[in-house]
Amino acid sequence: PLPVPPGNxxxxxxxxxxxxxPLGHYCADRKEPMPCPAGTLGDVKGxxxxxxxxxxxxxxxxxxxxxxxxxxxxxxxxNRPGLKSQDECLDCPEGFSCSSGHKFLCPLGRYCxxxxxxxxxxxxxxxxxxxGxxxxxxxxxxxxxYYCEEGSAAAVVCEDGTHGNRTGLTSPAECxxxxxxxxxxxxxxxxxxxxxxxxxPPLERTSPCPSSA
Numbered sequence: 001p002l003p004v005p006p007g008n009x010x011x012x013x014x015x016x017x018x019x020x021x022p023l024g025h026y027c028a029d030r031k032e033p034m035p036c037p038a039g040t041l042g043d044v045k046g047x048x049x050x051x052x053x054x055x056x057x058x059x060x061x062x063x064x065x066x067x068x069x070x071x072x073x074x075x076x077x078x079n080r081p082g083l084k085s086q087d088e089c090l091d092c093p094e095g096f097s098c099s100s101g102h103k104f105l106c107p108l109g110r111y112c113x114x115x116x117x118x119x120x121x122x123x124x125x126x127x128x129x130x131x132g133x134x135x136x137x138x139x140x141x142x143x144x145x146y147y148c149e150e151g152s153a154a155a156v157v158c159e160d161g162t163h164g165n166r167t168g169l170t171s172p173a174e175c176x177x178x179x180x181x182x183x184x185x186x187x188x189x190x191x192x193x194x195x196x197x198x199x200x201p202p203l204e205r206t207s208p209c210p211s212s213a
Contacts, residue, residue: 004030007046020045023067026052035065038084043067054084059101061089072101074117079103091115105131108153111139121151124170128153141167145187147174158187164191165189 004010008018009027021027024036026047036042037054040060044053057061060069061083071090072078072128077098079090092098095106097116106112110119111133122128126139127148132137142148147169157177158164163184165176178184180193197207 007048008032009033019212021047024065026050036062036067038062038064039082041066041069043069056084057081061085072098074099075115077101092117095132106133107131109151111136122148124148124150124152125168126152129155129156142169143167147171158184160185163187163189 004018007021007027009021009030010018018030018084023045024042025033026036026042026049027033028048028050030048034050035061036047037050039062040050040052041054041056042052042065047053056066056069060071061078062069063085070086072083072168073086075092075098076086076089078094078101079086081101083089085193089101092112092115094114095112097106097112097119098104098146099117103191106116106119108131109122109128111128112119113134116168120136121170122133122139123136125142125148126136127142128139128151130138132170142152142155144167145164146157147164148155149171150166156172158169159172161178161184162172163178164174164187175187182189183192184190
């Protein structure tokens, strides 16, 4: 009989036909398929070594006899190749989000508690102007003269002709109209100087009072 090629096996003693080793297995002795060990991937047929095709990809785990890698659950990640089970995936730390088996620094305008899969928007009235925040309490209160909608990475100044009289504004609707005798620019109200008046709307600058005839 012809010799059995590597990566093939004979199903029974004395068989004259050989078969290609199936997915998730290797055939080292050319007789009987053996399951690929946990932590390795057997995603092609005809493997002839216990290392199978490759170590399981980083961010995934491979149980014994795997022909396809399994991604770590959302809220966890894989820090190295060759993981054998979900139990070896690591919990996502604070200040990061974890999805598709990988770890990502929490972005601007968001915060990430432990085991986060999807970053949470910073509350309206606050600004998340730093990465890696792990709690809404670390987002900064929106400064006076500005407003911060939900998920803000930067505060937005109140429009010219309006002003903000307190911190923590959540929308442009909370900016106030410029009061009488004032002009408003850059989110602040300024008293009109002697002999001037607020020119507008939008009352964003002053002009000299006209001389009397």
